[in-house]
Amino acid sequence: MTEQEIQDNIDDYLLNKMSVAEKAAFENQLDNDGELKKKVALQKILVDEMLYQKEFKRITQRKKVMPFTFKQTMAIVWSVAAIFIGVFFINRTIVYNRYDNLYSLNLSIPAYDEVRGEPDVQLKDFQNAISYLKNNQPNQAKDALLMLYTKPKDYPYYDAVRWYLALTELKLHNKSEAEKYLNELVDSEVYGEKVKKLLEKL
Amino acid sequence: MEKEKFNKQVDADQIRLQRIYEGNEREFNRLFYECRSLISIWHSRYRSLPVEDIESAFSDASMICYSNIRAGKLGLLSGRLIDYISGIMRYKLYDINASTKNLIPIEDTVITDYPYTHEDVGNIKMRIVVNKYVNQMKEPCKTILEKFYLDGLSYDKILSLLPNFNSLRAIVTRSYKCKKEITEGFAITLKNNDIDLYQYKN
Numbered sequence: 001m002t003e004q005e006i007q008d009n010i011d012d013y014l015l016n017k018m019s020v021a022e023k024a025a026f027e028n029q030l031d032n033d034g035e036l037k038k039k040v041a042l043q044k045i046l047v048d049e050m051l052y053q054k055e056f057k058r059i060t061q062r063k064k065v066m067p068f069t070f071k072q073t074m075a076i077v078w079s080v081a082a083i084f085i086g087v088f089f090i091n092r093t094i095v096y097n098r099y100d101n102l103y104s105l106n107l108s109i110p111a112y113d114e115v116r117g118e119p120d121v122q123l124k125d126f127q128n129a130i131s132y133l134k135n136n137q138p139n140q141a142k143d144a145l146l147m148l149y150t151k152p153k154d155y156p157y158y159d160a161v162r163w164y165l166a167l168t169e170l171k172l173h174n175k176s177e178a179e180k181y182l183n184e185l186v187d188s189e190v191y192g193e194k195v196k197k198l199l200e201k202l
Numbered sequence: 203m204e205k206e207k208f209n210k211q212v213d214a215d216q217i218r219l220q221r222i223y224e225g226n227e228r229e230f231n232r233l234f235y236e237c238r239s240l241i242s243i244w245h246s247r248y249r250s251l252p253v254e255d256i257e258s259a260f261s262d263a264s265m266i267c268y269s270n271i272r273a274g275k276l277g278l279l280s281g282r283l284i285d286y287i288s289g290i291m292r293y294k295l296y297d298i299n300a301s302t303k304n305l306i307p308i309e310d311t312v313i314t315d316y317p318y319t320h321e322d323v324g325n326i327k328m329r330i331v332v333n334k335y336v337n338q339m340k341e342p343c344k345t346i347l348e349k350f351y352l353d354g355l356s357y358d359k360i361l362s363l364l365p366n367f368n369s370l371r372a373i374v375t376r377s378y379k380c381k382k383e384i385t386e387g388f389a390i391t392l393k394n395n396d397i398d399l400y401q402y403k404n
Contacts, residue, residue: 003378003382004378007378007381007382011350011351014351015351015354038389038399039385041399042385042388042389042392042399043381043385045328045332045388046332046335046336046347046384046385046388047347047351047352048269048272048273049269049329049332049333049335049336050336050347050348050351050352051351051352052265052268052269052272052273053265053269053333053336053337054348054352055227055268055272056264056265056268056269058227059227059230059231059234059268060231060234060261060264062227062231
């Protein structure tokens with residue numbers, strides 16, 4: 001075997017390019033040939049050192065890896081949660097303020113002419129419901145208006161009940177409920193225009 | 203330092219050592235940056251030593267620690283890794299400057315003396331010699347060997363990286379020559395440093 005062939009075998013061994021059988025045969029040869037064993041040992045140390053130096057350079061040239069302790073991780077989690085909660089409440093406040101503004105802008109308590117005498121029962125019920133809104137009692141207004149909501153279409157305050165129910169839901173910040181009542185009034189002669197404008201702003 | 207706390211740190215370092223041995227580069231990156239405090243500790247303790255020498259000793263000591271871990275030469279810890287590196291820094295500083303021979307180990311609240319075994323000392327001395335030898339490798343041998351062993355490039359690919367060689371035959375011949383020269387040179391270096399290759403089990 002020439003020196004180059006021996007070196008090729010050493011290289012294949014060091015680079016793990018030998019088959020299992022070749023490796024076993026080479027290791028057997030190493031056990032019986034002190035000179036070859038020494039050569040392989042020397043080269044392995046050098047190759048390993050070159051590899052470790054390369055790895056070391058790569059690792060230490062990298063920026064410091066910051067380990068997160070449990071405390072730091074928890075601090076980050078809490079901070080993120082606090083930001084989310086803050087954003088949620090700010091957003092909710094902005095939305096609710098918008099609903100309150102729309103409610104105030106659209107609420108007009110109808111004036112009743114008391115000189116004409118006692119109002120009829122139907123008007124009285126409706127007036128009661130509206131008075132709750134006037135006194136800033138939206139929950140009571142909602143209950144009273146819902147009682148009138150089931151009245152048939154010929155009920156003189158049919159559209160008005162829906163309009164004030166929508167405003168009441170707006171006051172209670174229930175957007176979807178408000179939209180439901182407004183949608184029922186899109187074709188209303190009295191409220192149609194106002195409803196469309198309000199729906200656009202919602 | 204409290205014994206209990208110290209033992210806990212040794213246990214934590216033992217886990218860390220295992221991870222580095224298995225190739226966890228982030229773990230060594232963290233260790234490296236944590237141990238950089240050794241530079242200021244050594245500098246504040248030995249003002250007469252140039253800070254460049256201390257930095258160089260730290261870098262070499264970390265490299266030796268890394269190589270010994272990766273090569274499986276540092277298995278069971280009998281102290282902390284920071285103490286292990288600090289101890290190698292002392293060896294390196296002896297090596298850099300003969301006047302530092304009288305340096306006493308730094309033992310204070312931060313650093314303790316690592317209880318090196320005879321085998322540990324042998325492994326460290328071997329690494330210091332190998333490290334220095336590899337660093338002194340000259341071109342084109344350094345590039346040829348790095349490309350061949352570390353990057354796994356074939357001779358034709360290496361040829362394209364080295365414009366001074368005009369044929370494949372020339373680069374192959376140079377490569378064999380390099381391997382022979384370097385192996386023989388390394389054997390002589392070990393002999394000159396009284397290091398027995400066979401005491402250092404591969």
